[in-house]
Amino acid sequence: MNDETTFLVLRQTDYKENDLILGGLSPEGQVSFVGKALKKTTSKNAYACQLFSECVIQYDRKPDKDIYLMKTASLVNGHRPLREDLDLQIVASVIAELSLKVQNGTDLFEMTKKAFQELEKKERPFTVLSLYLSDLLKREGNQPMVDACVRCGNTKGIVAFSVEDGGFVCADCAKLKYAKPFETEDLKMIRILVKGSMENLEKIPVEAEKAKFARLLLDHLIYHTGIRLISRNFFDTWYPED
Ligand SMILES: [Zn+2]
Incomplete structure (x- = not known):
């Protein structure tokens, strides 16, 4: 047969x-x-x-x-550009490893293929990674809370993101326990990426094209799913924290 x-x-x-x-x-x-x-x-x-x-x-x-x-x-x-361009290779490696370590499903093939096709355009590798992560988080039911403070529900004065708590944190709550501070513009981009999807990549502002947003979503996914990624080390070495 x-x-x-x-x-x-x-x-x-x-x-x-x-x-x-x-x-x-x-x-x-x-x-x-x-x-x-x-x-x-x-x-x-x-x-x-x-x-x-x-x-x-x-x-x-x-x-x-x-x-x-x-x-x-x-x-x-052959998706050759993904092997020839180091930036694309690092992002593709993270996507490839993730798609083999998340919960299995018939949706993964098309999700990953679409991510590779978008990556190959060489325009917005970090946005592609962020949206891939965003779609995985929705799939796993682990979307970060980005409509209000995850600790107190306050919708005003958001200043930080707490991976541990799983979302935005207001200034009052940020005083009590560590959360990573972000500028208002950055928080806006994080919210857009969390709400976004690979399906509407072209609607995502160019300001979202930053390694730090992809890293934050990666941190969130790793923390809340316990997935261990080998390719994470390459990503952090090549794109150090800014
Ligand atoms: Zn709060």
Whole structure:
């Protein structure tokens, strides 16, 4: 039996001497393939299986398994800019790792593919990451509170964001317990990103294109879901706190 699926390559793990295990997304959700001899230069399938590529994989589906032996792979879209531009690579790595660590679902494939397509335009990598995080937070039911102070409900005098409490904090409450201070303009952008979605990327103001907003949403997601990200270290090294 020949089964076939579209597949986004999001993780490559060494396996035996010449093989790779590919982790990624199909339209049905998270799935892995063992790619025999993918590390050999003579491999016919290696080109289609590079990191961040979208390909069509032939394999034999077996019940109750989530890792399969790959037979052939053919390229659909290599998403090459994501491997060639360091900024894009770092953001794509965070998105790729997240999409394999959040709760599985049939929506992840399109979400991640759309994020890669937007990233490739090289215009607004941080906005793409922020909106991806924003959509994940809605999906996980962990949206930050950005309509009022998360501690007292006050809608006036918002001056900070508390990751621990999960949202905006007013000046009075910020005196009692640490919350990260932000300028009013920044708080406005954070609110727009939290309410926004990848679907309305073009409506997001250009002022939202900052690493610090993506970092804040990432902090919030990590704190409230307990997900551990390896790519987080690269992100923090490359885009130090401002
Ligand atoms: Zn308050």
